Amino acid sequence: MITVSGLVQRYGRGPEVLRGIDLELPPGRLTVLLGENGCGKSTLLRVVAGIVSPTRGTVRGRPRSVAFLPERFPDQLRLSPRAYLRHFARMRGAPHGGQEQVLDRLGFVGDLDAPASELSKGNAQKLGIATALLVRGSLLVLDEPWAGLDVAARAVLGELVTEAVADGATALVTDHTGLAAALPGAHVLRMRAGLLWPEDGADLVELLVRCTPEAADRLGRLPGVHAVRPVTP
Numbered sequence: 366m367i368t369v370s371g372l373v374q375r376y377g378r379g380p381e382v383l384r385g386i387d388l389e390l391p392p393g394r395l396t397v398l399l400g401e402n403g404c405g406k407s408t409l410l411r412v413v414a415g416i417v418s419p420t421r422g423t424v425r426g427r428p429r430s431v432a433f434l435p436e437r438f439p440d441q442l443r444l445s446p447r448a449y450l451r452h453f454a455r456m457r458g459a460p461h462g463g464q465e466q467v468l469d470r471l472g473f474v475g476d477l478d479a480p481a482s483e484l485s486k487g488n489a490q491k492l493g494i495a496t497a498l499l500v501r502g503s504l505l506v507l508d509e510p511w512a513g514l515d516v517a518a519r520a521v522l523g524e525l526v527t528e529a530v531a532d533g534a535t536a537l538v539t540d541h542t543g544l545a546a547a548l549p550g551a552h553v554l555r556m557r558a559g560l561l562w563p564e565d566g567a568d569l570v571e572l573l574v575r576c577t578p579e580a581a582d583r584l585g586r587l588p589g590v591h592a593v594r595p596v597t598p
């Protein structure tokens with residue numbers, strides 16, 4: 366189980382982008398983060414994956430093997446898709462051979478031996494997905510993996526994520542297409558302005574109350590109260 370507690374993130378001296386996130390990510394579950402542009406989804410994914418350290422708070426129980434698909438696959442990659450997959454497979458101790466099977470399932474069309482920088486956007490995305498899915502049973506963090514895929518590949522990606530989760534992977538994804546939320550067993554969370562809110566919850570109302578820590582503690586125990594956190598000046 367990966368446990369995220371009290372996560373706060375700010376960039377430089379900017380405002381808090383994550384404002385106190387608590388989240389549990391059990392193995393064998395797909396968690397889907399929804400929310401408007403700029404609400405902090407990618408930031409949360411990067412912190413959970415361990416790409417960046419949080420300003421405050423902790424991520425406990427992160428496995429050694431983490432697969433992270435960034436929102437934009439690197440477009441300056443001079444390695445070929447074949448070499449890239451083999452390199453990652455070696456680095457992450459994936460079983461030898463068969464690395465290109467996921468590419469085949471996704472309908473990858475491109476030269477496996479030419480520089481990956483020459484791939485179309487969708488085929489580059491397929492390479493990123495195939496790389497992320499090399500190792501089973503790990504933490505799978507996918508930022509907008511459906512973006513840019515053709516219709517057939519979108520359906521296959523749904524199958525691949527479902528299979529990985531059935532195999533015990535912990536999956537955390539963002540997705541603006543709505544496809545992830547419709548996958549079997551998807552646990553959907555909505556993010557607004559750096560806070561998490563269950564999809565089926567009531568509307569988020571924020572109140573700023575000046576009170577003692579004891580009163581804040583009592584407030585936090587009231588039914589329907591999602592979070593009480595101190596505001597730093």
Ligand SMILES: Nc1ncnc2c1ncn2[C@@H]1O[C@H](COP(=O)(O)OP(=O)(O)OP(=O)(O)O)[C@@H](O)[C@H]1O
Pocket residue numbers: 376379382400401402403404405406407408409436
């Ligand atoms: N490296 C950075 N430096 C400074 N600010 C950043 C950085 N990365 C993100 N931000 C800011 O943090 C906020 C949250 O961005 P983030 O990318 O996490 O949102 P998002 O919900 O993933 O958005 P989208 O749906 O558009 O991908 C935004 O205001 C963004 O401008």
